[in-house]
Amino acid sequence: MPELPEVETTRRGLLPHVVGHTVSDVVVRNPNLRWPVPGDLRRRLRGEKVLAVRRRGKYLLFDFPKGHLLIHLGMSGRLSLIADDAPPRRHDHFDMLFGAHRALRLTDPRRFGAVLWLPDPAEEHALLNGLGLEPLERGFTGKALHERAKGRSVAVKQFLMNSRIVTGVGNIYANEALFAAGIHPMRSAGRISAARWDKLAQSVRATLNRAIEAGGTTLRDFSGVDGQLGHFQLQTAVYGREGKPCPRCGATIRAIRQGQRSTFFCPRCQK
């Protein structure tokens, strides 16, 4: 499930256990993720200290003195803190050990996730250098969105989910933010007023912050690093609620397809 709130929940859980700690070993059980896990990771990481763990969109960046470990959770990835002798299960592809019998383990059944080594400066890597606005940082404003949307015919929901425009907003939160802003998901991005872009920027921020407070969304297999489940799925207004009443006006929530993804909206509240 991981969208921005799930990745941020993971990052926050990780910080106290990882930052300032030194990697004692690395185990790669299955290097066949979205891209091959580099064969020299063990050599690069052993004995190196984690200086910081950052997030860029849905990417996690572990800063080391000589480079950065990038981890993406894909569709089904999860990081957990475990005892270093915990027996691996079927989809446990990668461990980073920290001594004191602690390890960080990547579990990812569908293997759309990634573990890569990025030389300095990480931001120049092809996966990061084209990314759009960080929705929880200062530059994320209605004005910035409005400018980028000029002349574009794409549906606003797909525009929001385009990582070159905004990074971190996936299907669940795009649906929820558009509901909160009262904007129809099929509306052309180029035909939204400045005032409504302001409202949408604020709705995206508020939706993501509420989801982070809830520990993310657990639809199936997401959990934080200590195994705790997210509970934002209990407070969605439209996502997964086809046929149910809109919490605001009582009209029936509808579901449609956009770009091979499910879109949920209230036909009365969203114009």
Added chain:
DNA sequence: AATCTTTCCTGCCGGC
């Protein structure tokens, strides 16, 4: 059997 949380890539199109 169809669906799902991600996103890179390819191919097509229109504009200049």
Added chain:
DNA sequence: TGCCGGCAGGAAAGAT
């Protein structure tokens, strides 16, 4: 004609 950006669709693999 060629190049570019925008856009839609397909692909990866597993569980339900």
